Amino acid sequence: MQSRLEISLCRWPRTVACVGALTLLLSAPFSLAQQQGGDDAGHQAFNNSCRTCHSVKDGDNRLGPNLHGIVGRKAGSLPDYNYSPSMKDAGFVWDQDKLSHFLAKPEEVVSGNKMQPYGGISKDEATRVIAYLQSAAQQR
Ligand code: HEC
Numbered sequence: 732m733q734s735r736l737e738i739s740l741c742r743w744p745r746t747v748a749c750v751g752a753l754t755l756l757l758s759a760p761f762s763l764a765q766q767q768g769g770d771d772a773g774h775q776a777f778n779n780s781c782r783t784c785h786s787v788k789d790g791d792n793r794l795g796p797n798l799h800g801i802v803g804r805k806a807g808s809l810p811d812y813n814y815s816p817s818m819k820d821a822g823f824v825w826d827q828d829k830l831s832h833f834l835a836k837p838e839e840v841v842s843g844n845k846m847q848p849y850g851g852i853s854k855d856e857a858t859r860v861i862a863y864l865q866s867a868a869q870q871r
Contacts, residue, residue, distance in 0.1 A: 772859050773859040773860055773861075773862045773863030773866075774863050776852070776856050776859045776860045776863070777860050777863050777864070780852050780856070780860065781795075781798070781860065784846075784849075785797065785798050786798070786799075787799055787864060787867040787868070790811075792809065792811065792812045795846065796809050796812040796814070797809070797812075798864055799867075799868060800868040801825050801830070801864055801868070802825055802826065802827060802830065802861065802864060802865050802868070803824060803825065803826070804824065804825055805823070805824050805825075806818060806821035806822070806823055806824070806825055806829075806841065807819040807820070807821050814845075815843060815844055815845040816843070817841050817842060817843035817844055818841055818844050818845070821841050827858075827861055830857065830861050830864075831854055831857045831858060831861060834851065834852050834856075834857040834860065834861075835851050835852065835853065835854055835857055836851055837849060837851065
């Protein structure tokens, strides 16, 4: 009789605890990746929309300038890349807002730039790409 009581009392809390632990296990790596900005979505978006022309490796210029540490870098400032005159003279530092706007509509931010052909991406997509660019800069 006593053991029966124990079983019926313990089954519930145990189930709840078990589901709780499982949820935690499943969500922890995901939120960690998001915090670091190194989530797959951002990397994927970069690969899809930028990698044809850009690398995140310092010194590795391709058709476009390398994007190593781009957040906080002055626009058009790499000495070994041949920018358009408008990018060279842009005269601002890339922050998240500038980048997000530029990635959606390059022409509105630096008119006469030569980042082409480039169709633009959504602000949401841009946010993910920027998070990836920031996390990539910290890794090197
Ligand atoms: C078709 C090739 C191409 C694609 C695709 C492309 N870019 Fe560019 N990007 C360029 C070129 C070329 C420049 C140099 C523009 C200039 O000098 O006017 C540039 C310049 C830039 C700059 C300014 C860099 C600096 O040093 O000031 C940033 C930031 C940038 N691109 C980010 C991106 C991101 C992020 C993506 C993807 C969402 C992307 N680009 C996709 C070719 C490309």
